[in-house]
Amino acid sequence: MLVLEGEVSVLIGARKFRASKGSFIFVPKDVPHKYWTLGESASLVSMDAPYYDHKKTIKLE
Numbered sequence: 001m002l003v004l005e006g007e008v009s010v011l012i013g014a015r016k017f018r019a020s021k022g023s024f025i026f027v028p029k030d031v032p033h034k035y036w037t038l039g040e041s042a043s044l045v046s047m048d049a050p051y052y053d054h055k056k057t058i059k060l061e
Contacts, residue, residue, distance in 0.1 A: 001024070001025040001027075001035075001044045001045065001046050001047070002023070002024050002025075002044065002045045002047075003019050003020060003021055003022065003023045003024075003025070003042065003043075003044055004021065004043040004044060004045060005021055005041070005042060005043040006020070006021065006037060006038070006039055006040075006041055006042030006043060007019065007020040007021075007037075007038040007039060007042060008020075008035045008036060008037055008038060008042050008044070009035065009036045009038055010025055010033070010034075010035045011032075011033060011034045011035070011060075012025075012027055012028075012031055012032075012033045013031050013032065013033070018038065019035075032058070032060060034060050
């Protein structure tokens with residue numbers, strides 16, 4: 001994912017960090033991940049390969 005605007009808190013596996021405008025977030029295959037918007041809003045671009053299949057989504061909460 002690429003953060004276009006704003007700031008997000010990111011959890012990838014056991015690693016938690018903040019990402020802001022211009023940050024690229026790489027999520028390895030089969031690693032649980034989640035992100036939260038910090039502040040009022042954030043814009044991200046997601047580049048999924050293979051394509052994102054919502055049927056395979058597992059909620060972390």
